[in-house]
Amino acid sequence: MTNDNACMNAREILQIFRNQHLFDRTITVGRQEYLKHAGTTDTNIYLVEEGSVRIFIVDGEEERIIRFGYKGNIIVSLDSFLSEKPSEFYMQAIRKSTVSIIPKEKFMAFIRSSEQHLQLWATILEDLVLQQVEREKDLLFNAPAERYERVLQRSPQLFQEIPHKYIANYLRMTPETLSRLKKS
Numbered sequence: 001m002t003n004d005n006a007c008m009n010a011r012e013i014l015q016i017f018r019n020q021h022l023f024d025r026t027i028t029v030g031r032q033e034y035l036k037h038a039g040t041t042d043t044n045i046y047l048v049e050e051g052s053v054r055i056f057i058v059d060g061e062e063e064r065i066i067r068f069g070y071k072g073n074i075i076v077s078l079d080s081f082l083s084e085k086p087s088e089f090y091m092q093a094i095r096k097s098t099v100s101i102i103p104k105e106k107f108m109a110f111i112r113s114s115e116q117h118l119q120l121w122a123t124i125l126e127d128l129v130l131q132q133v134e135r136e137k138d139l140l141f142n143a144p145a146e147r148y149e150r151v152l153q154r155s156p157q158l159f160q161e162i163p164h165k166y167i168a169n170y171l172r173m174t175p176e177t178l179s180r181l182k183k184s
Contacts, residue, residue, distance in 0.1 A: 010072070013124065014047065020110055023047065023100040035091040035099065042077045042091070043084055043104035051097025052161055056169075057088050065170040066135065068094075070161035078128065094166060144173045148181045 017023065026049065029035060036042040038058065046053070048069040055067040055075060066089070069075035080087035081104060111121045134154060141147050148171060151158065158167065159182075168178040 010074070013120065014072070014074070016120065017047075017102065022102045022106055022110055024103050024106060026098060026100045028096065028098050029093040031093060031095045033093050035093070036077055036080075036087075036089065038088045038090050039086050041080050041084060041086050043081050044076070045081070045102040045104070045107055046075045046091075047100040047102075048073050048075065049098040049100055051099075052094040053091060053097055053099070054094055054162075054166055055089050055091050057090070063169065065166060068158060068162050068166070068170070070157070094163065139172065144171065144177050145181055147171045147173070148178065 029051075035046065035053065046069070048071055050071060052068060052070040053075055054065050055069075055077070056063045056065040058064075067075065075091065077087045077089050077091060079085075079089070084104075111117050134150075138147050138150050141150070151167075151171060164178055164182075165175050168175040171178060173181075
């Protein structure tokens with residue numbers, strides 16, 4: 001992989017997607033509406049243009065948030081995208097959101113169209129794997145303060161875009177614990 005691709009940031013990747021006219025359509029989903037339900041297959045790639053979205057799974061009676069998307073973020077039900085099989089993940093708008101959609105067929109045709117595009121896909125996948133590793137590390141820390149600090153360092157904008165009750169769930173702590181950590 002070239003250094004140019006390794007150093008490519010999310011804005012540059014989004015600009016390539018826009019320049020290649022990969023976004024098929026744009027939709028608006030209301031607050032608490034779902035983009036995807038558990039048990040369904042979803043192979044779309046979503047760009048959050050406005051608003052915020054959460055990806056979560058239900059564990060017994062409890063929701064477990066694994067990822068957020070807000071303005072400028074790409075979100076995808078990655079397991080369903082890759083396998084084309086149903087996934088147990090939900091994708092739900094936290095507030096009214098506008099998302100642009102790239103269908104998998106269109107995206108894969110783009111990726112397969114050149115060596116440079118294949119390298120871009122490798123860059124995207126590497127970034128997704130690294131994000132997942134960081135998320136797994138977050139969950140391994142027992143101390144809520146360490147989890148909070150790691151996420152704050154990595155994604156400070158999260159704390160402006162996402163309501164605290166959802167961040168607390170993501171960090172596996174109560175909203176009261178998150179509030180105390182923010183104050184200290």
